[in-house]
Amino acid sequence: MDPRTTSFLLSLQLVIFFNSPFAASETLNVVNFGAKPDAKTDSSKAFQAAWARACTSCTSASIYVPNGRFYLRHATFNGPCRSDAINIHIDGTLVAPSDFHVNANSPNWIIFHLVNGVSIFGGTLDGQGAGLWACKRSAKTCPLGATSLEFTDSKNILISGLTSLNSQIFHIVVNECHNVKMEGLKVTASGNSPNTDGIHVGLSSHVTILNSDISTGDDCISIGPGTSNLWIENVACGPGHGISIGSLGKALKEDGVQNVTVKSCRFTNTQNGVRIKSWGRPSSGFARNIRFQHLKMTNVKNPIIIDQNYCPYNKDCPGQASGIKVSDVTYQDIRGTAATRFAMTFDCSPKFPCVGIRLEDVKLSYKNGAAKALCTHVRGIVTGC
Numbered sequence: 001m002d003p004r005t006t007s008f009l010l011s012l013q014l015v016i017f018f019n020s021p022f023a024a025s026e027t028l029n030v031v032n033f034g035a036k037p038d039a040k041t042d043s044s045k046a047f048q049a050a051w052a053r054a055c056t057s058c059t060s061a062s063i064y065v066p067n068g069r070f071y072l073r074h075a076t077f078n079g080p081c082r083s084d085a086i087n088i089h090i091d092g093t094l095v096a097p098s099d100f101h102v103n104a105n106s107p108n109w110i111i112f113h114l115v116n117g118v119s120i121f122g123g124t125l126d127g128q129g130a131g132l133w134a135c136k137r138s139a140k141t142c143p144l145g146a147t148s149l150e151f152t153d154s155k156n157i158l159i160s161g162l163t164s165l166n167s168q169i170f171h172i173v174v175n176e177c178h179n180v181k182m183e184g185l186k187v188t189a190s191g192n193s194p195n196t197d198g199i200h201v202g203l204s205s206h207v208t209i210l211n212s213d214i215s216t217g218d219d220c221i222s223i224g225p226g227t228s229n230l231w232i233e234n235v236a237c238g239p240g241h242g243i244s245i246g247s248l249g250k251a252l253k254e255d256g257v258q259n260v261t262v263k264s265c266r267f268t269n270t271q272n273g274v275r276i277k278s279w280g281r282p283s284s285g286f287a288r289n290i291r292f293q294h295l296k297m298t299n300v301k302n303p304i305i306i307d308q309n310y311c312p313y314n315k316d317c318p319g320q321a322s323g324i325k326v327s328d329v330t331y332q333d334i335r336g337t338a339a340t341r342f343a344m345t346f347d348c349s350p351k352f353p354c355v356g357i358r359l360e361d362v363k364l365s366y367k368n369g370a371a372k373a374l375c376t377h378v379r380g381i382v383t384g385c
């Protein structure tokens with residue numbers, strides 16, 4: 001070929017390239033992929049088609065969900081992607097099936113798997129969990145339920161300004177992830193909804209949860225085995241069960257939890273404030289370097305609790321010494337009111353007593369009097385007890 005023809009073809013290719021949607025960041029409106037904001041047409045395929053396009057983009061890509069209610073039966077967003085910057089802007093609401101049989105065999109409603117650099121801005125997830133809660137409360141045999149939003153095996157994730165309503169079970173799960181930031185979240189489910197944890201973090205490192213408001217029927221934030229370098233700041237919890245490390249020690253071989261900071265959080269009418277809980281059975285796990293700082297408790301049943309004989313329904317309790325080693329836990333500037341006389345409980349493992357428990361400036365009252373502490377198998381309390 002004549003070199004001039006080659007160069008002409010090359011520049012033609014470049015022109016096509018720069019005009020193609022893959023050249024620069026493009027905005028993919030889910031409506032253009034067939035999504036319908038009518039609350040009843042299943043838009044899962046349309047969302048997944050927009051995702052597939054964003055995922056193969058060689059630069060950054062934006063997915064846009066306009067106002068309206070988009071029914072998604074079940075949506076999986078898989079990586080790995082070519083793009084490592086996918087921004088999802090949501091103005092509307094994503095609605096789950098109200099019939100819990102629809103996703104009865106799936107542990108998830110919306111799940112991202114093996115992704116890198118995904119950010120979600122705004123939006124509302126409506127998990128429509130009330131039907132399943134009623135089933136569970138009636139003691140019938142019911143499915144476990146689907147987590148509303150999960151990131152698994154992923155890194156460099158941002159979830160900002162998202163509202164999550166009435167999940168069937170957990171609202172948001174971060175599992176096997178690295179570097180996840182969640183901020184300005186609003187999570188709401190009724191105080192008597194079973195297992196509706198706000199945010200669950202497990203097997204993950206460098207997770208940050210900031211400036212959020214979480215009211216649920218279960219843990220506000222639960223922290224599972226294998227979590228390290230977790231930072232929680234300015235979160236309001238209640239109603240619900242408070243912030244929990246654990247339950248730990250369910251398995252014999254288990255990764256530990258370390259370097260967790262819970263700072264400037266408020267707990268209102270919750271069952272617990274800050275809790276570390278483990279089953280009473282052997283385990284290789286641990287919880288260490290934990291800091292609880294500047295916390296405000298209002299009418300909280302157990303503002304401070306370490307429970308190493310955890311057994312929620314007192315049914316089939318293992319009844320052994322917990323193998324979980326709890327060490328270096330600092331409680332600093334914790335104030336407010338307890339709803340029971342025992343504002344502090346340290347029920348540690350007889351085999352591995354808690355060590356390095358520090359209490360500084362803990363001022364909790366019960367009916368205008370000083371609250372009490374229960375301590376078993378604890379070493380290294382600086383003040384209190």
Ligand SMILES: *[C@@H]1O[C@H](CO)[C@@H](O)[C@H](O)[C@H]1NC(C)=O
Pocket residue numbers: 206228229230231259261
């Ligand atoms: C503890 O975690 C924080 C982030 O939450 C991180 O900045 C800090 O470096 C970690 N400390 C250690 C000793 O790893």
